[in-house]
Amino acid sequence: MELTDDGVPNWWDRLGLPGLIDIHTHFLPERMLRRVWAHFDEAGPLIGRPWPITYRWDQESRVAHLRRLGVRRYTALTYAHRPGMASDLTDFALNLAAAEPDCVPSATFFPEQGVLGQVREAIDRGARVFKIHAQVGGFDLREQTLDAVWGLLAEAGIPVVIHVGSGPVPRNGFTGPDKLDGVMRRHPHLTAVVAHLGSPEYAEFLDLAEAYPRLHLDTTMVFTDFFEAAAPFPGNLLPRLAELADRIVLGSDFPNIPYPYAHQLESLERLRDKEPRLDDDWLRAVCWFNGERLLGA
Template sequence: MSELQVEAAVPPAEDAEVTARWQRLGIPGLADVHTHFLPPRMLRRVWAHFDETGPLIGRAWPITYRWSEADRVAHLRALGVRHFTALPYAHRPGMAVDLTEWALEFADRTPECAPSATFFPEPGVLDYVRSALDRRAAVFKVHVQVGGFDLRDEVLDAVWGVLAEVGVPVVIHAGSGPVPRAGLTGPEPLAGVLRRHPTLTAVVAHMGAPEYEGFIELAERYPRVHLDTTMVFTDFFEETAPFPRALLPRLADLQDRVVLGSDFPNLPYPYVHQLEALERLEMGDDWLRDVLWHNGFRLIGASAVR
């Protein structure tokens, strides 16, 4: 198996603007709930997938930050990202325990990273989720599209119940972008979980693109559902999954539950572009303060004290 191939860390010149953007708002920095740090063997496969994704989704997806782990952490620190995540995700049985172990160890040596974990519908899932919580896991990630499973799988019902009870957030890629999974992606599977566990702290990755309205409706109905901004409103997403401007007033009303997400390091553009995309919505500085800092800090910031 080949080693992870990385490039020299040459930050995009545009990223020099990041600090000034959050300093202007008078916030301590950024709290990014959707970043990825993965074991080298898994990251190699993820990057290979993005390299090959052109034929799948019809466009290239270059990785801007194909750097070593140390360089990626250093760059987030330099940008003022005070809190971030690792967000491993299991896509088949037998992976989740090892991925969670790696992510928790990564958080132990990276104080800004919220201890992250994952799970998959399989025998023993409740036991290892409880074990991760005992080890102070502060955020979980599941990826329906990659994993190809139903959030309503009965083996996960007790897991959702435990996570709802303890209030630990779960970042869920449930939208159908970039490639749908019939019957598995879209708002309805998550709606089924929330009907049974209405207090679950669910963070909808990419705001559920392209089914934005359906996921906004879930956030309006359930007070602990959040929407992360990952790639939404950027030029890259607007070309293929544009956010309907008629929904912006409803997004403004959800000011306390929209959270910054970026997908760093797997970005086809500089990190600052996510901030630019949010600013040009002209939702106001108070909205930006909550999205860029307060809401994310509330979800993952407390885990930094350990």
């Protein structure tokens, strides 16, 4: 039977979990969110195909829905696409976390003058996770402006969710595993979380995770029918996911997804029918324990 959102609490309860921890959810200022949704509606140049938004709701309703699902900790991931935005977006995300106790204090940054001070200030204000989007931002992770930022985050042990895989559109010169590898070579203790398992360069980002013990990958949209139609995860890589059970974390992209939240969980559970079977212990690690360790939940 297809899993529905109403059935999600029973799903995690069956696993013996107290709920879910989702490292990859988005909250943005209302006007900016409307513009993002319009870009999805238009199947814009960074989207590439129709992408209807399932949860086109106001912020209060979206927060309430995560609560009903049993998402005990979620992030307010924002990302800047030009200079001068990151500080205000961080303010928004930290203010949301102050108002909503289940929201993990989140922040962002952009390669611009003063970025190191902005990141240090966000940490001082309690930020426990950062997000950047190299594809949307149009920058190379290896920019000299960011080197001290990576060093600060590595020293602080604060995870940063990084969209650096080339999906959902072909590589634009700012994405690809070589960009993150360049950062990790200089800062091997950085707690990086690769969004979307690095889609579509799954194998290459798994290589990096195997080389750098603090590099994680999130499940955001991977294995769903929507992603499998465009960038299927190769079955021969599943044994490597099993070996990295302690470094795969649940992500969803809520609310910007073209299907119900439950479908992400159902898609992960379907992996139990493949070889090697990613069993309930794997699901428990992905959906709770790894996120708990990363976010200090």
